[in-house]
Amino acid sequence: MRRQLRIGTQALLLRGGGALLLIAGLGLAAVTERGLLAHHLAAARHGGDVVQAGARGPQPGQHGSMVLVSGTPDVVESPHDADFNLTVPTPVLSRRVEMFQWREVRAGGVHYELDWSDELQDTARFEQPRGHANPKAMPLRGERFMAGKVKVGGFELEPMLVRALPGTETVAPDPSRLPANLAASFSLYHAYLTTSVDPGSPRLGDVRVSWQAVPVQPVTVFARLDGNRLVRASLADDQGYQVQVGERSLSDVLPDVPEPPEFTTARRAGAIVLAGLGAFLLLWERRRRVGDVVLALAVGVTAIGAVSCASWLGGGWPPVLAWLAVTAAGVLVVLLLHRRMARA
Known part of the structure; x- marks a missing residue:
C-alpha cells in the first residue's frame, strides 16, 4: 500500500514538474518571438529590420537591410x-x-x-x-x-x-x-x-x-544597405535615414524601436530543451526505450514551433513559414517514432 502511494506521488510530481518545464519552455519561446516581432514591426516603419554592423563593412546577407554603424568618416x-x-x-x-x-x-x-x-x-x-x-x-x-x-x-x-x-x-x-x-x-x-x-x-x-x-568626427549612421553603399530607405515612414554625432545605440537613434531580445539562438535552444525535458518527464512511465528521449525532444520541437509560429502571425510570412516548417518536421518525427514504438 505504501509502495503504491509512493509510486503515485512520484508519478504526480514527475508529471507536475514536466508540465511546469513544458510551460516554461513555451513561455520563453513566446516572449522571445514576441520581442522579435515588436522590434520587427517598429523597425519596419523606419525601413526594415536593423543590422548593427561592426567596422568590417558590408557582409553577405545584409543587402537591403537597415544598417546601424558608428565610426569616424x-x-x-x-x-x-x-x-x-x-x-x-x-x-x-x-x-x-x-x-x-x-x-x-x-x-x-x-x-x-x-x-x-x-x-x-x-x-x-x-x-x-x-x-x-x-x-x-x-x-x-x-x-x-x-x-x-x-x-x-x-x-x-x-x-x-x-x-x-x-x-x-x-x-x-x-x-x-x-x-x-x-x-x-x-x-x-x-x-x-x-x-x-x-x-x-x-x-x-x-x-x-x-x-x-564638416568636421571629421565620430558619427552614427542609420540607413539602408544597397550593395556596398548606405542609402536612404525610400519606403520608410520617415526620412529614411539618421545621422548623429558620436557613437549611438539603436535606442538613441530610433527611440520608438525596442531593442531585440539578446542571445536569440540560445533562448530558442533553451526553450526547446525545457519543452523536451518537460515532455520526457510527462512520458516518464514509458521509460523503456532510448527512443523515448528522441520522442520527448520531438514533442518539444513541435510545441515550440507551434507557439513561435503563432507568435509571428501578422508580422510577415517568412518567419511564420519557417516556424511552420519546424512544427511540421516535429509532428512528422513524433508520428514516425510513435508508429515504430507501437510496432515494437
Whole structure:
C-alpha cells in the first residue's frame, strides 16, 4: 500500500514538474518571438529590420537591410575648390562669398547702411536708390563641394548622407596656393580672403571669401544597405535615414524601436530543451526505450514551433513559414517514432 502511494506521488510530481518545464519552455519561446516581432514591426516603419554592423563593412546577407554603424568618416576623395586651389580632407566644403554693399533697413523708418551680404542687394528695389547704388553683380558665387567618396565603418555613403553629416568648422585658406589672377586681388585677413586694401575699413564693392567644412568626427549612421553603399530607405515612414554625432545605440537613434531580445539562438535552444525535458518527464512511465528521449525532444520541437509560429502571425510570412516548417518536421518525427514504438 505504501509502495503504491509512493509510486503515485512520484508519478504526480514527475508529471507536475514536466508540465511546469513544458510551460516554461513555451513561455520563453513566446516572449522571445514576441520581442522579435515588436522590434520587427517598429523597425519596419523606419525601413526594415536593423543590422548593427561592426567596422568590417558590408557582409553577405545584409543587402537591403537597415544598417546601424558608428565610426569616424574616412574621406577617400577630398573635395576641391578649383577656383581658389583649395583642397580639404572633409566630407563637405562650403565656400561663402560676401560683398560690402548698401542695404535697406526698415526699423522705425527707412535707413541705409553698408554691410557684408552674401546676396546681391538690388538697388532698384530701394525706396531711395539715389546715393545707394550697389555693383550690378557678384564677382564670385558661393558653392558647396562634396567629397568624391566617404566611408563610415567600411560602408560608403551616398551623397544625401554625406550632406547630412553634422557640424561646421572654419577653414583658413593658404594664400600661397592661390592662382596668379586671384593672388593679385585677394589677401588673407583672419580666416578669410578679402579684396579690401584696408580690411578693417572695407569699401563699397569689396569682396571677402570664407570656407566652412564638416568636421571629421565620430558619427552614427542609420540607413539602408544597397550593395556596398548606405542609402536612404525610400519606403520608410520617415526620412529614411539618421545621422548623429558620436557613437549611438539603436535606442538613441530610433527611440520608438525596442531593442531585440539578446542571445536569440540560445533562448530558442533553451526553450526547446525545457519543452523536451518537460515532455520526457510527462512520458516518464514509458521509460523503456532510448527512443523515448528522441520522442520527448520531438514533442518539444513541435510545441515550440507551434507557439513561435503563432507568435509571428501578422508580422510577415517568412518567419511564420519557417516556424511552420519546424512544427511540421516535429509532428512528422513524433508520428514516425510513435508508429515504430507501437510496432515494437
